[in-house]
Amino acid sequence: MKNDPIRRLLEAELKEVEAKYRKVFNNANDMIGLNLMGENGLPGKFIDINKIGIERLGYSYDEFLDMTPADIIAPDKRSEIAGNAIELSKKGHATFEIIHQTKSGKRIPVEVNNHLFELDGKKIALAISRDITERKKAEKALKKSNENLELKVKERTSELEEVIIELKNSNEELEQFAHVASHDLREPLRMITSFLQLLEKRYKDQLDDDAYEFIEFAVDGAKRLDNMINDLLEYSQVKSMVREFVQVDTEKVLDDTLLNLKVPIDENNAIITHDPLPKIIGDNEMLMQLFQNLISNSIKYRSDNKSLKVHISAREEENQYCFSVKDNGIGISSDHLECIFTIFQRLHTNEEYKGTGIGLAIAQKIVHQFGGQIWAESEKGEGSIFYFTIPNR
Template identity: 50%
Template sequence: IYCVAKDITEKKDLEELLKLANQLAQNGGWEINVLDNNKVYYSKTTRDILEMDDDVVPTLEMGMAFYPDEKNRSRVEKVIKQAIDDGTPWDEELQIVTAKGNHKWVRGIGRAEFRNGVCARLLGSFQDITVRKNTELELKKLNETLEERALKLQQSNEELEQFAYVASHDLQEPLRMVTSFLSLLEKKYDNQLDAKAQQYIHFAVDGAKRMRQIILDLLEFSRVGRIREELDQVNINTLVETITSLYREKIEELNASIVFENLPTIESYETPVYQLLQNLISNSLKYHSVIEPPRVEISVVEQEDDWLFTVKDNGIGIDPSYHAKIFQLFQRLHTKNEYTGSGIGLSLCKKIIDDLKGKIWVESEEGKGCTFYFTLPKQ
């Protein structure tokens, strides 16, 4: 008697590992014995995915019936034929209808095995990917909706900016005429007008001036992002000095102090950075405390990816509940009689910052001053 023994321990271990991996991934196996009249075998996991009873004997025709959609069925028939013809493997994600009529998404992987140049069998795996696929489809649908809304918002913003730009230009001339004629009326008939009439003219002139300022601010707002200047080396010290000179009369009147030193030169766009600092410094001077002279401190800190600007004052402060609201267009926390202005300044700052891909926020409490922060990217 002659015997040959071969150690197949490693092979069996690998088979067990493969079986365990398939179980964890919820992969089912299948096989079609081409040489045995296309006899079909499904593993238990595959039967569970297809919702088939254990006593049902699967056939090739039955397997194709799980693809009632003509497009999906044609795809399956095509990859099977190609595998039989030249051994091309496949990996497809398709919709099926189970034996119980439920719709599922499955991933089918298959390959052919050949004997003596002839396809002997087809085998592969089957995986239920319904949850993942539905999530992907929902995400795709959500992205499409977001893209559509973003496009509509962009179009709306462009139309609004165009309207603001045109309206601002067209409205300025009539307002100038109203102001001019009211001033002429006041000068020519000053002695013939009683105090009430003079007061009415004053109100009208003042209202026209405020309206013109709103139009100018709105025009400035609409220009943000429309005209792009070249990147330049912007000296922040020089900008703050220029702004301080602009408000010298106001600073002297309030006995205010603007504190800054050793501010850096950064690579950015000079005009919008100037507008940002001008609006924030102007706000600090406007909303000053009556208890002590205004003090405005400007500093800049270099960070890894951006520059962090700080404009701090000792003014009247802002209640935390209004921190988000102040950056909205035409939002005012005080009446025109208390503080002048159009309600556009901080919204202009926010728009500039958004255009420059930075961030802006405020830290403040009522009666305790404001600290505005904004960042500008280095690149």
């Protein structure tokens, strides 16, 4: 009899623990079920189920106690039970997605977290099933959105490819036209110039000063047009010529360029200096033409008040080399820096400075052929610095 108070105390504590367990068990947001594991390794009948499981699937508590997990899984998903049970037996835990089916036949996608434990020598499976209906809807919507986006990207890419092909064909046609037109136009120009000069020579005693001046203007205009056509031909050939890039010593290219420009350099007492220049992957002729156009530009737009100085340098950056050609010439107004690389764009009259306004456009086209960029920094009367980059291949 003296043990009765202890027994009553233990029973009271056990009831309190069970009440707490039942409260947590039934107030969980996820379905919780306990199943005896069968000798075949598959979960057997339910030995307990919480309130949310009963409400979600529509079976009574007593009905659950006469059912197995196979009875609440959608028929087309029951073939997955064995594989999930094998993983649970091996690891002692398993997480997987499956479809539950309610008493009324409604399908509910769930994520199941299974754990094995022993109780009184029996293996028990604890299954916590979370309703992932909203997640699946979101995943489906996201998948559809991605598919639509991929379709739009594919359509847009196809459209862009067509535009690129059209532009490529258009550019090729324009380059071919420029090449053909340049050759065809130069011949009649030469004829005009020749006949004007022949007219001047044969009838010089019969012409007055005005006639000589008119002939001179006509010849000068024909020569200028011939120079423009020649430069246009050169411009069209920059991209049309197929070139194979090789290692190029830019310092040697610059030396060869200065040799080509020796006459104008000497005539203008220009001082050309340079820092050590790198070896790059490029094209020797194109790089020489690039240097020649930029240095010639500095010589042309030299200042009358000081001797011309031009300095060439290069620095290695992350994925490229950045070259600079700096001079102390007349400079360029900041308002005009954006347009100086436009073909036939001139900032001065032909009487001030001879030329066709195509040299810098050719320089830009060459740099773009290399895959680089070109720009200028300048102030009126303070000289100019032309920068261009060449990728470090």
